[in-house]
Amino acid sequence: MTLHPGDVALGLRGDRLETLLGSCVAIVLTDPRRTVGAMCHFVYTRTSTQRSAVPTAQADQALQSMARLLQDRGIRMLQCEAFVVGGGNMFPGIVSGLSVGDHNARWALGTLAAQGVRVVSADLGGTVYRRLRWTVGPQAPQIEAVPL
Template identity: 70%
Template sequence: MTAQHVRRVVTLHPGDVALGLRGDRLETLLGSCVAIVLTDPRRTVGTMCHIVTSRPATTMRTASGAQADVALQTMERLLQSRGFVAARCEAYVFGGGNMFPGLVSGPSVGDANVQWAERALAELGTRVLSVDVGGHVYRRLRWTVGPQAPQVEAVPL
Protein backbone atom coordinates (compact mmCIF):
# COMPACT_ATOMS: atom_id res chain seq x y z
CA MET A 1 0.00 0.00 0.00
CA THR A 2 1.35 3.47 -0.86
CA ALA A 3 1.20 6.44 1.44
CA GLN A 4 -1.42 8.98 0.44
CA HIS A 5 -0.15 12.46 -0.44
CA VAL A 6 -1.19 15.17 2.03
CA ARG A 7 -2.11 18.25 0.02
CA ARG A 8 -0.23 21.40 0.92
CA VAL A 9 -0.56 25.12 0.30
CA VAL A 10 2.80 26.81 -0.29
CA THR A 11 3.04 30.61 -0.38
CA LEU A 12 6.15 31.83 -2.17
CA HIS A 13 7.94 35.07 -1.30
CA PRO A 14 10.71 36.79 -3.30
CA GLY A 15 13.56 34.36 -3.85
CA ASP A 16 11.50 31.25 -3.06
CA VAL A 17 11.29 28.08 -5.13
CA ALA A 18 8.83 25.27 -4.39
CA LEU A 19 7.82 21.90 -5.76
CA GLY A 20 4.25 20.66 -5.58
CA LEU A 21 2.57 17.36 -6.37
CA ARG A 22 -0.89 16.94 -7.86
CA GLY A 23 -3.37 18.61 -5.53
CA ASP A 24 -0.86 20.92 -3.85
CA ARG A 25 -1.47 24.65 -4.24
CA LEU A 26 1.38 27.04 -5.01
CA GLU A 27 0.64 30.75 -4.69
CA THR A 28 2.33 34.13 -4.63
CA LEU A 29 1.76 37.87 -5.04
CA LEU A 30 3.78 39.61 -7.75
CA GLY A 31 4.64 43.20 -8.54
CA SER A 32 7.77 43.71 -10.64
CA CYS A 33 8.93 40.19 -9.74
CA VAL A 34 8.29 37.27 -12.05
CA ALA A 35 6.94 33.83 -11.28
CA ILE A 36 7.79 30.92 -13.52
CA VAL A 37 5.72 27.76 -13.28
CA LEU A 38 7.21 24.58 -14.75
CA THR A 39 5.10 21.44 -14.98
CA ASP A 40 5.23 18.10 -16.70
CA PRO A 41 2.78 17.77 -19.61
CA ARG A 42 0.50 15.48 -17.54
CA ARG A 43 0.46 18.03 -14.66
CA THR A 44 1.44 15.53 -11.97
CA VAL A 45 4.20 17.74 -10.56
CA GLY A 46 5.01 21.41 -10.75
CA THR A 47 7.56 23.92 -9.58
CA MET A 48 7.21 27.65 -9.08
CA CYS A 49 9.75 30.37 -8.40
CA HIS A 50 9.32 34.01 -7.40
CA ILE A 51 12.28 35.97 -8.77
CA VAL A 52 13.57 39.46 -9.42
CA THR A 53 16.71 40.31 -11.35
CA SER A 54 16.64 43.91 -10.01
CA ARG A 55 18.65 45.23 -12.92
CA PRO A 56 17.75 47.19 -16.05
CA ALA A 57 17.43 45.11 -19.21
CA THR A 58 20.92 46.10 -20.38
CA THR A 59 22.68 44.39 -17.46
CA MET A 60 20.54 41.32 -16.75
CA ARG A 61 23.41 38.82 -16.53
CA THR A 62 24.99 40.48 -13.50
CA ALA A 63 25.05 39.13 -9.94
CA SER A 64 21.32 39.50 -9.32
CA GLY A 65 20.57 37.80 -12.63
CA ALA A 66 22.65 34.96 -11.22
CA GLN A 67 20.15 34.63 -8.35
CA ALA A 68 17.41 34.07 -10.90
CA ASP A 69 19.66 31.52 -12.62
CA VAL A 70 20.02 29.68 -9.30
CA ALA A 71 16.23 29.64 -8.89
CA LEU A 72 15.77 28.09 -12.34
CA GLN A 73 18.52 25.55 -11.65
CA THR A 74 16.80 24.66 -8.38
CA MET A 75 13.53 24.12 -10.26
CA GLU A 76 15.37 21.84 -12.68
CA ARG A 77 16.86 19.81 -9.80
CA LEU A 78 13.47 19.49 -8.08
CA LEU A 79 11.90 18.22 -11.30
CA GLN A 80 14.79 15.79 -11.85
CA SER A 81 14.27 14.45 -8.33
CA ARG A 82 10.81 13.37 -9.53
CA GLY A 83 12.08 11.95 -12.83
CA PHE A 84 11.30 14.90 -15.11
CA VAL A 85 13.54 16.89 -17.44
CA ALA A 86 12.79 20.62 -17.32
CA ALA A 87 13.33 21.02 -21.07
CA ARG A 88 10.43 18.61 -21.66
CA CYS A 89 8.16 20.45 -19.25
CA GLU A 90 5.80 23.32 -20.01
CA ALA A 91 5.97 26.80 -18.56
CA TYR A 92 3.86 29.75 -17.55
CA VAL A 93 5.29 33.23 -16.87
CA PHE A 94 3.58 35.89 -14.75
CA GLY A 95 4.37 39.31 -13.26
CA GLY A 96 6.89 41.90 -14.34
CA GLY A 97 4.70 44.92 -13.71
CA ASN A 98 5.89 48.52 -13.53
CA MET A 99 5.04 49.37 -9.94
CA PHE A 100 6.14 53.01 -10.27
CA PRO A 101 4.61 54.27 -13.53
CA GLY A 102 4.85 57.89 -12.36
CA LEU A 103 8.62 57.52 -11.88
CA VAL A 104 9.61 54.99 -14.56
CA SER A 105 8.47 55.77 -18.09
CA GLY A 106 10.98 53.58 -19.94
CA PRO A 107 12.06 49.98 -19.35
CA SER A 108 11.41 48.96 -15.76
CA VAL A 109 12.78 46.29 -13.44
CA GLY A 110 9.62 44.32 -14.30
CA ASP A 111 10.51 44.45 -18.00
CA ALA A 112 14.01 43.18 -17.21
CA ASN A 113 12.57 40.32 -15.16
CA VAL A 114 10.24 39.27 -17.98
CA GLN A 115 13.03 39.43 -20.57
CA TRP A 116 15.26 37.31 -18.35
CA ALA A 117 12.54 34.70 -17.83
CA GLU A 118 11.65 34.46 -21.51
CA ARG A 119 15.30 34.18 -22.53
CA ALA A 120 16.11 31.60 -19.84
CA LEU A 121 13.16 29.41 -20.82
CA ALA A 122 14.09 29.68 -24.51
CA GLU A 123 17.67 28.64 -23.68
CA LEU A 124 16.32 25.72 -21.69
CA GLY A 125 14.12 24.71 -24.64
CA THR A 126 10.96 24.77 -22.53
CA ARG A 127 7.66 25.48 -24.27
CA VAL A 128 5.83 28.47 -22.77
CA LEU A 129 2.07 27.91 -22.69
CA SER A 130 0.96 31.28 -21.37
CA VAL A 131 2.35 34.66 -20.38
CA ASP A 132 0.60 37.36 -18.31
CA VAL A 133 3.13 40.15 -17.74
CA GLY A 134 3.69 43.89 -17.65
CA GLY A 135 1.26 46.69 -16.97
CA HIS A 136 0.67 48.61 -13.77
CA VAL A 137 -0.88 45.94 -11.55
CA TYR A 138 0.02 43.44 -8.90
CA ARG A 139 -0.83 39.85 -9.74
CA ARG A 140 -2.16 37.27 -7.31
CA LEU A 141 -1.14 33.88 -8.68
CA ARG A 142 -2.57 30.56 -7.53
CA TRP A 143 -2.07 27.14 -9.04
CA THR A 144 -3.31 23.82 -7.83
CA VAL A 145 -1.00 21.28 -9.45
CA GLY A 146 -3.21 19.42 -11.87
CA PRO A 147 -4.85 19.81 -15.27
CA GLN A 148 -6.05 23.41 -14.91
CA ALA A 149 -3.88 26.40 -15.83
CA PRO A 150 -2.68 28.68 -13.05
CA GLN A 151 -5.17 31.36 -12.00
CA VAL A 152 -4.02 34.95 -12.04
CA GLU A 153 -5.92 37.92 -10.68
CA ALA A 154 -4.92 41.52 -11.47
CA VAL A 155 -4.89 43.75 -8.40
CA PRO A 156 -4.78 47.51 -9.21
CA LEU A 157 -2.04 49.66 -7.67
Protein backbone atom coordinates in the same frame (compact mmCIF):
# COMPACT_ATOMS: atom_id res chain seq x y z
CA MET B 1 2.48 27.05 0.09
CA THR B 2 3.06 30.78 -0.35
CA LEU B 3 6.24 31.81 -2.17
CA HIS B 4 8.12 35.04 -1.47
CA PRO B 5 10.95 36.62 -3.52
CA GLY B 6 13.75 34.11 -3.91
CA ASP B 7 11.60 31.08 -3.04
CA VAL B 8 11.39 27.87 -5.05
CA ALA B 9 8.90 25.08 -4.37
CA LEU B 10 7.88 21.73 -5.80
CA GLY B 11 4.32 20.46 -5.60
CA LEU B 12 2.58 17.22 -6.47
CA ARG B 13 -0.95 16.84 -7.83
CA GLY B 14 -3.36 18.58 -5.46
CA ASP B 15 -0.73 20.80 -3.78
CA ARG B 16 -1.42 24.54 -3.89
CA LEU B 17 1.31 27.05 -4.75
CA GLU B 18 0.73 30.80 -4.68
CA THR B 19 2.50 34.15 -4.69
CA LEU B 20 1.94 37.88 -5.12
CA LEU B 21 3.94 39.64 -7.84
CA GLY B 22 4.74 43.23 -8.72
CA SER B 23 7.86 43.68 -10.82
CA CYS B 24 9.00 40.18 -9.81
CA VAL B 25 8.29 37.23 -12.07
CA ALA B 26 7.09 33.74 -11.22
CA ILE B 27 7.84 30.78 -13.44
CA VAL B 28 5.72 27.67 -13.14
CA LEU B 29 7.12 24.51 -14.73
CA THR B 30 5.01 21.39 -15.01
CA ASP B 31 5.15 18.08 -16.75
CA PRO B 32 2.63 17.81 -19.63
CA ARG B 33 0.41 15.49 -17.53
CA ARG B 34 0.50 18.15 -14.77
CA THR B 35 1.24 15.68 -12.01
CA VAL B 36 4.26 17.63 -10.75
CA GLY B 37 4.91 21.36 -10.74
CA ALA B 38 7.63 23.70 -9.60
CA MET B 39 7.35 27.44 -9.04
CA CYS B 40 9.91 30.16 -8.41
CA HIS B 41 9.56 33.85 -7.56
CA PHE B 42 12.50 36.02 -8.64
CA VAL B 43 13.61 39.58 -9.40
CA TYR B 44 16.52 41.10 -11.28
CA THR B 45 18.74 43.60 -9.58
CA ARG B 46 20.42 46.59 -11.09
CA THR B 47 23.19 48.67 -9.59
CA SER B 48 23.77 52.32 -10.38
CA THR B 49 26.99 51.43 -12.23
CA GLN B 50 25.30 49.04 -14.66
CA ARG B 51 23.84 50.27 -17.93
CA SER B 52 21.32 47.43 -18.09
CA ALA B 53 19.94 44.88 -15.71
CA VAL B 54 21.66 41.52 -15.42
CA PRO B 55 20.23 38.46 -13.75
CA THR B 56 21.10 38.04 -10.13
CA ALA B 57 22.38 34.75 -8.89
CA GLN B 58 18.89 34.48 -7.38
CA ALA B 59 17.19 34.17 -10.78
CA ASP B 60 19.73 31.69 -12.15
CA GLN B 61 19.78 29.70 -8.93
CA ALA B 62 16.00 29.59 -8.77
CA LEU B 63 15.76 28.08 -12.23
CA GLN B 64 18.57 25.63 -11.45
CA SER B 65 16.82 24.62 -8.22
CA MET B 66 13.58 24.03 -10.12
CA ALA B 67 15.44 21.88 -12.64
CA ARG B 68 16.99 19.80 -9.82
CA LEU B 69 13.68 19.35 -8.01
CA LEU B 70 12.00 18.21 -11.21
CA GLN B 71 14.92 15.96 -12.15
CA ASP B 72 14.67 14.28 -8.74
CA ARG B 73 11.16 13.29 -9.87
CA GLY B 74 12.47 12.00 -13.23
CA ILE B 75 11.36 15.08 -15.22
CA ARG B 76 13.72 17.11 -17.37
CA MET B 77 13.05 20.83 -17.78
CA LEU B 78 12.95 20.34 -21.55
CA GLN B 79 9.87 18.13 -21.08
CA CYS B 80 8.04 20.82 -19.12
CA GLU B 81 5.49 23.42 -20.03
CA ALA B 82 5.92 26.89 -18.54
CA PHE B 83 3.64 29.63 -17.30
CA VAL B 84 5.32 33.01 -16.78
CA VAL B 85 3.60 35.72 -14.72
CA GLY B 86 4.43 39.18 -13.36
CA GLY B 87 6.93 41.76 -14.51
CA GLY B 88 4.76 44.81 -13.90
CA ASN B 89 5.89 48.42 -13.78
CA MET B 90 5.13 49.37 -10.18
CA PHE B 91 6.15 53.01 -10.66
CA PRO B 92 4.54 54.08 -13.96
CA GLY B 93 4.61 57.76 -13.00
CA ILE B 94 8.36 57.62 -12.43
CA VAL B 95 9.70 54.94 -14.78
CA SER B 96 9.36 55.45 -18.51
CA GLY B 97 10.86 53.00 -20.94
CA LEU B 98 11.95 49.60 -19.72
CA SER B 99 11.18 48.91 -16.07
CA VAL B 100 12.65 46.34 -13.71
CA GLY B 101 9.55 44.26 -14.45
CA ASP B 102 10.27 44.39 -18.19
CA HIS B 103 13.83 43.17 -17.57
CA ASN B 104 12.52 40.35 -15.36
CA ALA B 105 10.04 39.25 -18.02
CA ARG B 106 12.61 39.39 -20.83
CA TRP B 107 15.08 37.36 -18.79
CA ALA B 108 12.50 34.69 -18.00
CA LEU B 109 11.22 34.33 -21.57
CA GLY B 110 14.72 34.44 -23.07
CA THR B 111 16.15 31.91 -20.64
CA LEU B 112 13.27 29.48 -21.08
CA ALA B 113 13.52 29.78 -24.88
CA ALA B 114 17.28 29.16 -24.75
CA GLN B 115 16.63 26.02 -22.69
CA GLY B 116 13.97 24.79 -25.11
CA VAL B 117 11.10 25.06 -22.63
CA ARG B 118 7.73 25.79 -24.21
CA VAL B 119 5.87 28.71 -22.66
CA VAL B 120 2.14 27.92 -22.84
CA SER B 121 1.04 31.15 -21.21
CA ALA B 122 2.60 34.49 -20.28
CA ASP B 123 0.81 37.23 -18.33
CA LEU B 124 3.41 39.98 -18.13
CA GLY B 125 3.84 43.74 -17.91
CA GLY B 126 1.30 46.44 -17.25
CA THR B 127 0.82 48.37 -14.03
CA VAL B 128 -0.88 45.86 -11.75
CA TYR B 129 0.12 43.44 -9.04
CA ARG B 130 -0.76 39.84 -9.82
CA ARG B 131 -1.88 37.15 -7.41
CA LEU B 132 -0.91 33.76 -8.82
CA ARG B 133 -2.52 30.61 -7.48
CA TRP B 134 -2.08 27.12 -8.82
CA THR B 135 -3.26 23.77 -7.61
CA VAL B 136 -0.98 21.26 -9.30
CA GLY B 137 -3.18 19.43 -11.75
CA PRO B 138 -4.84 19.82 -15.15
CA GLN B 139 -6.06 23.41 -14.75
CA ALA B 140 -3.91 26.40 -15.66
CA PRO B 141 -2.76 28.68 -12.85
CA GLN B 142 -5.26 31.34 -11.77
CA ILE B 143 -4.09 34.92 -12.12
CA GLU B 144 -5.88 37.82 -10.47
CA ALA B 145 -4.94 41.42 -11.33
CA VAL B 146 -4.72 43.67 -8.27
CA PRO B 147 -4.64 47.39 -9.16
CA LEU B 148 -1.90 49.64 -7.74
